[in-house]
Amino acid sequence: MPLENALAAETSPYLLQHKDNPVHWQAWGPDAFAAAARENKPILLSVGYAACHWCHVMAHESFEDPAIARLMNEHFISIKVDREERPDVDTIYQHALALLGEQGGWPLTMFLTPAREPFWGGTYFPPEPRWGRPSFAQVLNGIAKAYETDVASVAQSVTALKDALQRLAKPTAGEGVSLELTDRVAEHLTQEIDWTHGGIGDAPKFPQASMLMLLWRGYRRTGTETMRNAVKLTLDNISQGGIYDHAGGGFARYAVDRRWLVPHFEKMLYDNAQLVEALAHLWQETGAPLYAQRVAETIEWLKREMRQPEGGFASSLDADSEHEEGKFYVWSAEEIDRVLGERAPSFKKIYDVTPAGNWEGRTILNRLQHLELLDDASETELARDRAVLLQARAERVRPGLDDKVLADWNGLMIAALAYTAPVFGRGDWLALAEQAFAFVEQRMIGSDGRLRHSYRAGSARHPATLDDHANLARAALFLEEATGNAHYRERAIEWVDQVERHYADLAGGYFVAADDVEGLLTRPKMVSDSATPAGNGTMVEVLARLYYLTGDERYRARAEATVKAFAGDVPKNFFPFGSLLNGNETLQRAVQIVIRGRRGEPTTDALLAAAHSVSLPTRVLAVVPRGAALPANHPAAGKDQLDGRATAYVCRGPVCSLPITDADGLVQALRR
Numbered sequence: 267m268p269l270e271n272a273l274a275a276e277t278s279p280y281l282l283q284h285k286d287n288p289v290h291w292q293a294w295g296p297d298a299f300a301a302a303a304r305e306n307k308p309i310l311l312s313v314g315y316a317a318c319h320w321c322h323v324m325a326h327e328s329f330e331d332p333a334i335a336r337l338m339n340e341h342f343i344s345i346k347v348d349r350e351e352r353p354d355v356d357t358i359y360q361h362a363l364a365l366l367g368e369q370g371g372w373p374l375t376m377f378l379t380p381a382r383e384p385f386w387g388g389t390y391f392p393p394e395p396r397w398g399r400p401s402f403a404q405v406l407n408g409i410a411k412a413y414e415t416d417v418a419s420v421a422q423s424v425t426a427l428k429d430a431l432q433r434l435a436k437p438t439a440g441e442g443v444s445l446e447l448t449d450r451v452a453e454h455l456t457q458e459i460d461w462t463h464g465g466i467g468d469a470p471k472f473p474q475a476s477m478l479m480l481l482w483r484g485y486r487r488t489g490t491e492t493m494r495n496a497v498k499l500t501l502d503n504i505s506q507g508g509i510y511d512h513a514g515g516g517f518a519r520y521a522v523d524r525r526w527l528v529p530h531f532e533k534m535l536y537d538n539a540q541l542v543e544a545l546a547h548l549w550q551e552t553g554a555p556l557y558a559q560r561v562a563e564t565i566e567w568l569k570r571e572m573r574q575p576e577g578g579f580a581s582s583l584d585a586d587s588e589h590e591e592g593k594f595y596v597w598s599a600e601e602i603d604r605v606l607g608e609r610a611p612s613f614k615k616i617y618d619v620t621p622a623g624n625w626e627g628r629t630i631l632n633r634l635q636h637l638e639l640l641d642d643a644s645e646t647e648l649a650r651d652r653a654v655l656l657q658a659r660a661e662r663v664r665p666g667l668d669d670k671v672l673a674d675w676n677g678l679m680i681a682a683l684a685y686t687a688p689v690f691g692r693g694d695w696l697a698l699a700e701q702a703f704a705f706v707e708q709r710m711i712g713s714d715g716r717l718r719h720s721y722r723a724g725s726a727r728h729p730a731t732l733d734d735h736a737n738l739a740r741a742a743l744f745l746e747e748a749t750g751n752a753h754y755r756e757r758a759i760e761w762v763d764q765v766e767r768h769y770a771d772l773a774g775g776y777f778v779a780a781d782d783v784e785g786l787l788t789r790p791k792m793v794s795d796s797a798t799p800a801g802n803g804t805m806v807e808v809l810a811r812l813y814y815l816t817g818d819e820r821y822r823a824r825a826e827a828t829v830k831a832f833a834g835d836v837p838k839n840f841f842p843f844g845s846l847l848n849g850n851e852t853l854q855r856a857v858q859i860v861i862r863g864r865r866g867e868p869t870t871d872a873l874l875a876a877a878h879s880v881s882l883p884t885r886v887l888a889v890v891p892r893g894a895a896l897p898a899n900h901p902a903a904g905k906d907q908l909d910g911r912a913t914a915y916v917c918r919g920p921v922c923s924l925p926i927t928d929a930d931g932l933v934q935a936l937r938r
Contacts, residue, residue: 269301269343277722278348279668280316284325288335291346294355295785302343302380308413309382310342310406313349313356313374316668317532317582319591320390321373326589327393328402334393337403341410342377349374350581350672351720351728354779357790358431363387365430377409382787385423386412428787435791439774440833442826445487445854448847451840452484456492463525464500470530472520473504475540476795476803476844482547483851483883494551501548504541505560506637508630511595512617513655515567517541519797527632528625531592531665532585535572536798538564539678546686550881556639561686565695568679571667573698577705578671578721579679587665594665596628597655605658606651613651616640670722673710673730676702677737678798684744688878696748703745706738707757717761729783732769732776732801735761739808743815747887750865755815762808766824774831775802793832794842802828803845810853814886817897825853852884855918857936860902861889863912869927870912876929877914880936 272292273285284291292298302309312329314321328334338344349356349372360370362384369389376387386409391402400408413420455477458466465471478497485493504510507526509518517537518529542561549557572580587594599621603610617631618624624632639645683699686692710718710726718726719734742758745751768780777789778801793802809825812818829850836843859877863870870889877887890896892910896903901917908925916923916935926932 277725278351280314280348281346284346287329288332289329289344290339291344294345294347294352298343298345307343309378310338310344311376311378313347314372315348315350317584318372319585322586324373324390334403337406353731354786357778358787359384361431361434362427365427379424383424384427385420431788435788437832438834439831442830443833443836443850448851449488452481452493455481456496459496464503469524470520470522473537473541475544476799478544480844480847483848502637505556506633508632512631513652513659515563525634528630530585531595533583535579535581535675536678539682543682543685546689547881550689550879574669577701579676579702580667580669581672581675582668584665587663594662596630598628605655609651670720673706673717673719673734674737676706677741680741681744684748688748729780732778735765736801736804736808740804743811750889774827776805793846795845799845803849806846806849807852811886814856814858817899856884856886857882858917859887860915862892862907864891865889872929873912873914873932876932879933882936
């Protein structure tokens, strides 16, 4: 039976965008692989995601073209993959593309043998030759001919890439990573900062939250003001730049320019999660209203536009609407005049609105010329103006929402909410986090007890990754700190046990994919952060926290083995290792806060509020009722309340503070 387009049976919004293409798209799986083997055709693997602008462009130019579709259907088995549903598949072939000397990205276009071995690839290909790139039709004809007539060259490429991919799964081990090396890394990063606009490097600029937190931790550890200033400058410009949606809240994925003015307009759940948590740390340190405002507005955007009816959070908002990138978000001066009336002149002055616009004749709202907030009365008026604009914008054609719920990205957001809610005293934010976590537990765990990666349309699908387990376990531990509910720690331990059972490498560290995932050419093992923190780095932090909370030495040993598994690579290229270095710092020098008391009692809650008021990225917080036992190896074991009052102990290494019974005293002890 001849193949037909099979994507109508999928749940991914990205795959469903292609269900009516004349291309005979198949989903990644055994049926497609069997067809390639049966017909002895190479596989054309196309990987993208729903919010990807250039994915839409290539789809419209090529995949909707009957002539291009005929070439694809005649010479290839074409497989379409949502990289957000199958990050394991995407990771393998992004690495293969990099080994070919090409810059990665999406849409990813790779050519594979029927055994899924890559031999050539690229990203976006235009319909006609341009920008020094061949047309997609030329690529298809050339690859089809090479596969048929130049078998030796294809085989040589397959062997070289396959061997190189196997080597990538074997990082360089070492004896560990010292905090002195981490300090040097942070110091070196300050030399890479753009001291005019913040961020690292030139355009395009990404928030790089793990790297910002590496610098922030360096400041909190060493007191080096340069590190503090680097983070503050960057987040000030991100918060006031066009990468932030000043009308509706939330951050775009990156800026295409050096100044953070022009965003790539898609909004991803993971960026907003990491930035909310980072901004909360800066607010704890500085009390600056800007950071509190951006946190609150972003969480309001999350509630309004990303929260799904059952409690989970959607993945992303598209960059495009009506086939134009950014159309939903930009303004003209005339529109601002019409909507705001007499308020328009003062608003336009602050938000860079001019008749000529600041991007392609239109205006991206920003405050880059006015980084500092105005007086309270003026800011209140501006907030009203933004609310009016948001209401007016609601009449426009909205960008597409990718409403699938991803376990790893939800873990990032749940952790951010659980960390931030006690900082600002927002029980409603904590409720959001608990509801999302409950959704994962109720909808994304299969009958076999195993976590699933993706949920949409009533169906939880695809094998969970290391990052799913690591991010959700971290979120669970933050929820326990915020609520005192022991169930969250129990669930974190359960997920860590699953990781040990199915993802662990005897050499140390963890593979991205489980040992029973079918159809993968190799099992990637990596510690490099991308737009999200690497699962191995997050696992080090999770294991460290569990060690300090339980006293179980196995968790420490696992964390140390993971750091050692990658330690040899850190001095070679430290830029992508932020989450590993951050997790290692928590392992080596956690600040343990033990509050002897009962939640809900005023004196205990006052000490808890004090503990949440200070930025301590390595904080491990436990509230222990009077008389209850701590682990025998805990430095506060045997210490109890002073004079029957709620009492805090701050422990660094094996040494604990004297008993502290007042909130101000605890704040002072934590700030030292």
